[in-house]
Amino acid sequence: NTNAPAVINGLTDVLAITGGGGNTTIALKADGTVWTWGDGNNGMLGDGGNSGRSTPGIVAGFSLIPQQ
Numbered sequence: 286n287t288n289a290p291a292v293i294n295g296l297t298d299v300l301a302i303t304g305g306g307g308n309t310t311i312a313l314k315a316d317g318t319v320w321t322w323g324d325g326n327n328g329m330l331g332d333g334g335n336s337g338r339s340t341p342g343i344v345a346g347f348s349l350i351p352q353q
Contacts, residue, residue: 319344
């Protein structure tokens with residue numbers, strides 16, 4: 286848990302990363318997959334649940350997002 290940039294173990298080839306509301310982080314990898322972690326309130330992690338997680342998890346249904 287940090288307010289400064291940090292290396293996230295196991296998360297490689299990241300093209301873009303952003304902070305969402307409610308302590309949620311979202312990463313887009315080079316392979317087009319989307320990964321989220323943080324507080325999971327109101328389904329903010331995109332997994333249909335309300336539980337948070339401290340490690341990145343892939344969001345199903347968001348694959349092969351084209352880059353511009």
